[in-house]
Amino acid sequence: MAKRSAPEVNAGSMADIAFLLLIFFLVTTTIPKDSGITRKLPPIEENDEDVIIKEKNIFTVLLNGKDQLLVEDELMKIEDLRDAAVTFLDNGGDGSCTYCKGAKDPRSSDNPDKAIISLKNDRQTSYAAYITVQNELVAAYNQLRNRRALELGPKKGFADMDYIKMEKSYDDPNFVGNKVKLKEVIEQIKIEIPQKLSEVE
């Protein structure tokens, strides 16, 4: 009886399999990237003169040590904060704001440029609650900016793009379109609806 030697396994395709796996992992992996709410701190000023701001142009948000929310001296649920902030910013009391759709209540803010949101928190306030409030206030600004972007965009050739999408496209190197023009639109919206969020210590 002859002993047959075992046939050699063909290993030629091994490399292909390895490359297949490599490519699979390369494609599916996303490098985790940090994201968050970006803020700019105010510089410390030596002699700060008191700027007179009308009471009606200030939207006070107070977050106490028990994480309770007090908006314009009234208790409010966090769910309602975004709408309240939008109503305040969008009021357009003095009529100079042509893109506002608010109630034009003379007792509320004059225009988005003058409207200031003042956020005050306690030392005992939890960071989670603070971030939630910050998030809602940024959301209010973004809501208005998105609305404005949808109005402005089609005239400038950027139809169906809200503000968030515009900013994303601007940072996207693969974006096909006129970036210079897009930057102009973004800047215009930023000027029309500036983020004026002041924090009290």
Next chain:
Amino acid sequence: MSKFKSKKDNSLPAVNTASLPDIVFMLLFFFMVVTVMREDELKILNRLPQADQIEKLDKKYPISYIYAGKPAKAYEKYGTEARLQLNDKLAEISEIQAFINAERAALREELIPKLTVSLKVDKEANMGIVGDIKQELRKASAFRINYTTASGDAKKNLE
């Protein structure tokens, strides 16, 4: 019968090792892919709050990280109050300015004003420590900050 006798000797054929490099490369690539580079080893609890109005933190510009939260299990000797961590060690609030200056010294000059400070604060920390950090950053003239959060529904933070 000798006609049928195998000419080869009867020892087992050598195992083919031609594919060994492939296997090794595969493992190498796998580990390359799954490895996440860690900037610092955390000595504090760091569960970030969630938010949905977030911007990506661009790595194009330099970022410094400041962590805050209560000490992790292995470091309970430092108490249960929220503490600050800079680089690899727990720090005091007063060390922030020196930390920022050290970070700046490592940068090219044109990038210094672009330095962003990423605040990674545990959601259970209170605003006292965050306020102190912010005040120190203002003193150090590091005005660009980012409250680093996870992405998700912000209202879940309060539950």
